[in-house]
Amino acid sequence: MEKRVEIERSIIKKYKKPIWHRFIGACKDYQLVQAGDVIAVCISGGKDSFLLAKCMQHLARHSDVPFEVKFLCMDPGYRAENRALIEENAEKMGIPLHIFETDIFDSVANVTQSPCYLCARMRRGHLYKNAQALGCNKIALGHHFDDVIETALMSMIWGAELKTMLPKLHSTNYPGMELIRPLYLVREADILAWKRYNDLRFLQCACRFTEQDESEASAGHGARGQTKELVRLLRQMNPKADINIFHSLHNANLNMLPGYTLDGKLHSFLDEYDS
Numbered sequence: 195m196e197k198r199v200e201i202e203r204s205i206i207k208k209y210k211k212p213i214w215h216r217f218i219g220a221c222k223d224y225q226l227v228q229a230g231d232v233i234a235v236c237i238s239g240g241k242d243s244f245l246l247a248k249c250m251q252h253l254a255r256h257s258d259v260p261f262e263v264k265f266l267c268m269d270p271g272y273r274a275e276n277r278a279l280i281e282e283n284a285e286k287m288g289i290p291l292h293i294f295e296t297d298i299f300d301s302v303a304n305v306t307q308s309p310c311y312l313c314a315r316m317r318r319g320h321l322y323k324n325a326q327a328l329g330c331n332k333i334a335l336g337h338h339f340d341d342v343i344e345t346a347l348m349s350m351i352w353g354a355e356l357k358t359m360l361p362k363l364h365s366t367n368y369p370g371m372e373l374i375r376p377l378y379l380v381r382e383a384d385i386l387a388w389k390r391y392n393d394l395r396f397l398q399c400a401c402r403f404t405e406q407d408e409s410e411a412s413a414g415h416g417a418r419g420q421t422k423e424l425v426r427l428l429r430q431m432n433p434k435a436d437i438n439i440f441h442s443l444h445n446a447n448l449n450m451l452p453g454y455t456l457d458g459k460l461h462s463f464l465d466e467y468d469s
Contacts, residue, residue, distance in 0.1 A: 198288040201392050205248055208391065212384040216339075217249045220378040224361035226334075227253070231261040233332045233374070234325035237291065239267070239280040239397035241389045242336030246377055247289050250334060264328050267291045268320055271299030276397055283396065294324050322368040332372045340382040343439045344421045352417055358443055 206214050221227050235250050237243045247265055254263045265284070269277055284291040298316050325333045337359055346358035361378045365371040377385075389396065428435035448454055453462050 197286055197392075201287055201394075202248060202252060204388060204392055205245075206252065209384060209388050213245070213380055213388060214249070216379040216381075217376055218253075220361060220376050220380075221253070224374075224378065226362055226374040226376055227257070227259060227261055229259050229261065231332055232264065232328075232330045233261060233334050234264050234266040234321070234328060234330040235334045236321050236325075236336075237265055237267040237280070237284070237289070238336070239272075239276065239283075240336070241385055241394070241396045242338055242377060242382075244283060244287060244289070244336075244394075244396060245380075245385055245388060246334060246336040248287060249376065251289065264325075264330060265289050265291050266321060266325055266328070266330075266333070267293045268298075268317060268324070269293055269295045270317060271297060279395070279397060283394065286394075292324075292328065294320075296320050319367065322365055322371050326368060326371060331370060332374055334374050334376055336377055337375045338377040338380045338382050338385060339440065340422070340425070340436070342378065342443070343436050344418060344425060346439060346443055347424065348417055348421050351421070356446075 227233070233250065235243070235247045237247055250263045251265075254261060267280060267284075272280070281291070281293075283289075296316075298320070321333055342358050346356065349355050349357050359375060359378075362372060362374045365373065425436055428439075432438070446454075451463065453460060455461070
């Protein structure tokens with residue numbers, strides 16, 4: 195059987211419940227895909243974005259809701275071998291990539307304060323701009339369930355704020371554009387299992403300065419890696435800890451919070467305390 199077909203079948207057969215059903219669940223629960231959408235699936239070269247590409251491709255072929263997908267990949271200055279790996283995986287998986295080039299890596303090479311933050315903002319802007327040029331009204335990113343809860347914990351521990359990634363949001367700089375995250379309910383462990391089952395190798399990080407394939411990646415580095423380890427320890431205490439964190443983000447009880455921010459305005463429980 196052709197490799198592309200094997201990969202597609204594994205998503206809707208072997209990993210139907212942990213991947214396909216949760217992907218479809220997020221699309222329905224958060225109303226991510228509407229009739230007439232033209233969605234740019236943004237591919238970084240990692241496992242998450244390539245899985246998302248295959249899920250969106252299959253959905254577009256078989257959905258009762260007519261929409262179109264395009265596959266957008268930005269080369270911010272990859273080494274030749276990493277660019278080649280992305281192109282090889284796209285061909286193997288039957289994904290028609292539209293690749294455009296930027297000099298983002300050169301632009302942030304000498305930045306010492308928050309280079310990753312600056313790089314991410316620049317990448318997002320280029321993706322919106324090029325997606326819009328292709329006639330798209332949405333971009334789809336490969337963030338998953340673990341990213342959501344890790345971001346919430348990182349915001350609390352390092353940012354003194356409770357917030358996380360939303361399943362979708364409107365762009366403030368590109369009117370009419372929207373960002374969606376269809377893997378919002380899919381666990382990273384299941385994505386890794388899918389990758390191993392199909393004997394696939396992807397880039398671990400898109401950054402020229404840290405890029406490596408997943409077989410070489412070491413866990414526990416940086417705030418994200420440390421938070422992953424924290425979640426692992428919490429699961430040992432309570433196997434449902436990550437699920438409860440996720441659900442708590444959907445069930446915030448504002449009556450029992452001393453303060454919250456809405457539309458940029460800070461509110462305190464004292465505002466209505468004596469009323």
